[in-house]
Amino acid sequence: MHHAVIPVVLQFSKVAANSNLNFTFTTCGAKWSLGWRMGDSLGFSYNVVPDDIYDAESCLQSVSFNGDVLSIRTSATAPDFSNFTLTLFLQVDPHATFLQGYCTLNNEAEVYAFLGNERPVQWRNGRISAVLRPSADDYRSVLFAITGMKPGNRVGIEVSTDPAQGRVGWSLGPPYSESLGITLTSTSGQLPLVLMSYTTHYIVLQTDSASSSETSDVVMAAYLSWEPEKLPFVYLKVSCDPSISVYAQVGTRQPQLVSPTYTLFTL
Incomplete structure (x- = not known):
């Protein structure tokens, strides 16, 4: 069965x-x-x-x-x-x-x-x-760990894939009310952001330059959606200060570091 x-x-x-x-x-x-x-x-x-x-x-x-x-x-x-x-x-x-x-x-x-x-x-x-909700095979959760953000720092995360394979973008999850959507937490107990942008292909976070916190570590959960349903992989790329590290876990795959060049993540 x-x-x-x-x-x-x-x-x-x-x-x-x-x-x-x-x-x-x-x-x-x-x-x-x-x-x-x-x-x-x-x-x-x-x-x-x-x-x-x-x-x-x-x-x-x-x-x-x-x-x-x-x-x-x-x-x-x-x-x-x-x-x-x-x-x-x-x-x-x-x-x-x-x-x-x-x-x-x-x-x-x-x-x-x-x-x-x-x-x-x-x-x-x-x-x-x-x-238990029906499986959504064209959505996947992504868990980010962003460490070392200092006041005034900006982090951008881009998603793309091979155009010959299909299309991919950030989303708020499967279309039912229990979807997790996007969530942000900070391990220091505060989240000193002055900017957050969540669009089809880019996520941008920027910390407050006047913040008293020396560094901030941020945990962010987001979603990917794509077509066709059998898309094999996506690319993630980060733009930020070299002192900042961004790790991503796509679905239940092993976490890996996101680099300033395109990094492949299997679905």
Whole structure:
């Protein structure tokens, strides 16, 4: 039987040390998966997404998943509360419209679950659920990590592709209300922007020259849309000060540095 495969990003916060975490699905046919197993796919990963929010030191003792159960144990030597990110995939019946189950967490912990192209759902200890939307094969989320922006700096990100292959542009996501759209956050707690432009082929950000912040690190989520549906790749190019680094993760592919010349990202 054919199954739908949905990429999943789980962002954990305030997870206690020396504790057991479990996620179990009760929806028939729903189970954890390694996904499509393509060469540059993230598959199952820990703290690989390029948001640079979390500490590099691991807080986990063990992780396992088998069928409908995901089990995690944090280390006894980890900080009292830790944050981390896991990526993996969910395999469901292609006609499934919802997901149900339960999770075991410490009372302070919370998990933001990003399922496919949808806005995240918040899960806490107890029952969990999510609405599943049909797959949008001509849209893909892109997660940017922009580090080292100083007051007055300007960053431009261009998207294009081979004209012989098709067309591509920035968008706000698939045409349903749960699409994530575009989001901006700052790891320093403030976002001193004086300019933001989001057009078909260009994204431009500029920081306030009068800002008191020495440097700002920005996490931005955006969407790509393209035609035809089977477009194999896109190009990203960045224009900014050499001291600024821009990493991009397209869908569930491995993150990579975006350079001042065209950088190829597979879809």
